[in-house]
Amino acid sequence: MPPTPPFSDEHEQLRASARGFIERELAPHAQRWEEERWFPDEVFGKLAAQGLLGLKYPERYGGQGGDYLHEAVLIEELARTGSGGTAAGIGAHVNIATPPIWKFGTEEQKQRYLAPAIRGELIGALGITEPGAGSDVAALRTRADRVDGGWVVNGEKTYITNGVRAHFIVTAVKTSEQGGHHGISFLLVDRGEGVSSAKLEKLGWHASDTATISFEDVFVPEENLLGELNDGFKLIMANFQWERLAMALGAVGAMQLAWERTAEFARERQAFGRPLSGHQAIRHKLADLATSVYTCSCVTYDALRRFVDGEEPLREVTMAKLLTQRASFELMDECLQIHGGAGYMREYWVERAARDARLGPIGGGSDEIMREILGRVLAL
Numbered sequence: 001m002p003p004t005p006p007f008s009d010e011h012e013q014l015r016a017s018a019r020g021f022i023e024r025e026l027a028p029h030a031q032r033w034e035e036e037r038w039f040p041d042e043v044f045g046k047l048a049a050q051g052l053l054g055l056k057y058p059e060r061y062g063g064q065g066g067d068y069l070h071e072a073v074l075i076e077e078l079a080r081t082g083s084g085g086t087a088a089g090i091g092a093h094v095n096i097a098t099p100p101i102w103k104f105g106t107e108e109q110k111q112r113y114l115a116p117a118i119r120g121e122l123i124g125a126l127g128i129t130e131p132g133a134g135s136d137v138a139a140l141r142t143r144a145d146r147v148d149g150g151w152v153v154n155g156e157k158t159y160i161t162n163g164v165r166a167h168f169i170v171t172a173v174k175t176s177e178q179g180g181h182h183g184i185s186f187l188l189v190d191r192g193e194g195v196s197s198a199k200l201e202k203l204g205w206h207a208s209d210t211a212t213i214s215f216e217d218v219f220v221p222e223e224n225l226l227g228e229l230n231d232g233f234k235l236i237m238a239n240f241q242w243e244r245l246a247m248a249l250g251a252v253g254a255m256q257l258a259w260e261r262t263a264e265f266a267r268e269r270q271a272f273g274r275p276l277s278g279h280q281a282i283r284h285k286l287a288d289l290a291t292s293v294y295t296c297s298c299v300t301y302d303a304l305r306r307f308v309d310g311e312e313p314l315r316e317v318t319m320a321k322l323l324t325q326r327a328s329f330e331l332m333d334e335c336l337q338i339h340g341g342a343g344y345m346r347e348y349w350v351e352r353a354a355r356d357a358r359l360g361p362i363g364g365g366s367d368e369i370m371r372e373i374l375g376r377v378l379a380l
């Protein structure tokens with residue numbers, strides 16, 4: 001079959017090699033990592049050795065010199081890890097923590113953080129959300145007070161992916177008394193004195209370390225300011241577009257895989273003298289689910305194509321995020337139903353996939369926030 005645009009033969013070759021690596025090196029351990037509530041840090045080194053942590057980054061930082069389409073392939077394929085938590089930890093590093101350094105960092109910051117992150121030696125996290133500021137990002141209260149040679153940071157972040165393991169946290173702070181979107185800046189905060197983390201228990205994504213991070217009188221040197229002072233909101237907004245597109249791509253990859261596995265199960269499992277797929281209700285259900293996978297991929301690939309072409313497809317990215325995250329959770333629930341009692345059992349992949357998919361409509365901007373953005377874009 002020819003590749004589906006915007007992907008080309010070259011992207012499909014990357015897909016085949018990434019899939020092989022993921023099925024060989026990551027998927028066999030997914031169940032154990034989920035049970036242990038942790039995937040090993042060495043995973044980053046292994047991905048780096050395959051060139052998979054720097055697909056879209058320039059070669060001078062150790063990247064592969066590719067583009068967002070190469071990254072998109074990896075994101076879709078990470079679903080085959082079979083552990084949403086592992087995919088989330090890798091995704092946070094590649095899709096939300098390192099891109100702002102690439103886009104807004106100084107050359108020195110890129111050499112000090114981006115290059116080792118691409119080599120898998122440093123692990124990154126993005127720290128925006130706080131106990132009192134989630135959807136309402138502008139309400140964040142972590143403060144950075146000016147001192148000789150830099151800043152002193154005090155405050156707390158929460159629900160941060162890679163929050164325990166990260167060596168550096170790309171952290172949103174208030175650097176001015178100005179209210180609203182003004183006075184937010186980003187600092188590259190190294191784990192060290194005054195930085196402490198506590199891992200949180202959650203419904204899904206068990207292998208990932210979602211955590212609260214406390215900053216207590218943490219000194220951050222001048223040269224760790226990322227982007228312009230008091231202009232961090234711009235960075236947040238720029239980052240969101242790729243994060244949301246990445247979430248849509250992740251959902252498409254997960255939906256495709258879940259459909260394939262469920263169709264296979266329905267062809268094999270016998271009930272009332274026939275395979276499940278021989279029953280019209282199940283066959284129609286699978287037809288509807290295939291339609292949902294296809295619809296989600298069309299909308300996502302259209303947003304991706306526009307994004308790669310340099311448009312600012314706020315409407316399309318927002319719609320892709322909104323559509324795919326709920327559709328993915330609903331599809332996983334239907335797949336679970338088709339598996340019957342087996343679907344409710346830990347030993348089957350599908351109960352995990354259903355739990356993991358529940359985060360989608362909440363994280364990276366909730367469904368309600370996507371609708372608010374669309375309300376503005378559509379001039380309602």
Ligand SMILES: Cc1cc2nc3c(=O)[nH]c(=O)nc-3n(C[C@H](O)[C@H](O)[C@H](O)COP(=O)(O)OP(=O)(O)OC[C@H]3O[C@@H](n4cnc5c(N)ncnc54)[C@H](O)[C@@H]3O)c2cc1C
Pocket residue numbers: 092126127128129133134135136158159160161162202205210359362363364365366367368369372
């Ligand atoms: C597993 C996990 C990993 C995460 N990883 C990260 C990370 O790495 N870095 C990071 O910074 N953050 C991360 N987050 C945080 C995530 O982005 C937030 O949870 C999300 O933005 C929602 O914020 P909140 O939880 O504070 O909910 P709230 O903002 O308190 O919202 C609660 C509910 O109210 C709704 N709501 C809010 N405002 C409106 C409105 N104006 N109109 C209608 N409804 C509204 C919301 O949609 C939601 O349903 C993560 C969260 C989770 C659960």
